[in-house]
Amino acid sequence: MTIQWFPGHMAKAKREVTEKLKFVDIVFELVDARLPLSSRNPLLDQILQQKPRLVILNKADLADPEQTQKWQNYFENQGFAALALNALENQGTKKIVAKAKTVLAAKFAKDKARGIKPRAIRAMVIGIPNVGKSTLMNRLVGKKIAQTGNKPGVTKGQQWLRSGSELELLDTPGILWPKFEDAEIGKKLALTGAIKDQLLHLDDIALYGLDFFTRYYPGRIAKRYHLTLADEELPLPELLMLITEKRGFRDDYDRGSELVVVEIRQSKLGPFTLDRYEEAGAFYESRSN
Known part of the structure; x- marks a missing residue:
């Protein structure tokens, strides 16, 4: 994207x-x-x-x-x-x-x-x-x-x-x-609301957000959406569909995507940092020394 x-x-x-x-x-x-x-x-x-x-x-x-x-x-x-x-x-x-x-x-x-x-x-x-x-x-x-x-x-x-x-x-x-030369930067900006939602595919942004939380803040998705830790290991589209169903949206994938994006922005899944210092900051600091 x-x-x-x-x-x-x-x-x-x-x-x-x-x-x-x-x-x-x-x-x-x-x-x-x-x-x-x-x-x-x-x-x-x-x-x-x-x-x-x-x-x-x-x-x-x-x-x-x-x-x-x-x-x-x-x-x-x-x-x-x-x-x-x-x-x-x-x-x-x-x-x-x-x-x-x-x-x-x-x-x-x-x-x-x-x-x-x-x-x-x-x-x-x-x-x-x-x-x-x-x-x-x-x-x-x-x-x-x-x-x-x-x-x-x-x-x-x-x-x-x-x-x-x-x-x-x-x-x-x-x-x-x-x-944005780096597509991931675009996704990060989109997930935090720096880009108008009308320009986005919210399902892509929701999947990106779910992937991030499963990797860096395991257990938060399960806690927020009343899932099991094993559910967090599902393929991301299946995880999003499970959340959609749990929230009573049946198979309304778009509505489920919007829910996930909005709740991440509102810190309903807890405080988070998308730019991980250990991955980016330390790298740039080492190059400048």
Whole structure:
């Protein structure tokens, strides 16, 4: 299955981000804590270059905490400041300004030496769709200004928002890259809701999700759907049909697929991390050393 999604407003946003970089001190790059690598846009490294950056692992409440800590360490070892938080419940957001001040300490000291008066930090908030950018900004500002929605593609334009006296935020639309060279990345993004469901075959995504949980979190499927551990060893299509029947959908395979995908997204099967540090992060870290 090949997934491609690059609406026109995203191409425009890429150009605007490039143009607006000179107006900000730091970039807040949001990633989904459930897939910290796969939810990073590789185009951003080209666009942002040496601009100071804070990587924010949002939705940490939905992710495997052990994996989240490993990924936070990974980003810091790559030279980025990093924070894990849950913007929806406003957990950890108060640490952002302090972390940004640490990143920009050298710049502030240089400005002070030149006689430049202190001012609010100007930050650009950026990330792929549905990582919680608008939710985070609303928490920082303290009221609902940025439009939010539990679906990709809600934010369409750019706007400045003020967060107290210490922070000014520049919102940007979510930017996906034109083509996913790795089909598995597309499936991961689809399973967590970063791509519109209308563009997907939900049965493929459901099967991918079931396969992931049987391999990395054995027993959770059985517990959620009142199955046996032996049932988890069934061929995936049979397992999905069994879940469909158990939920009273008879042979409505499509409805069963939707149920599995939605419940995984809602963490009904428990917190999880699709990007396994041991498989991806350790590999990339070893290559950079």
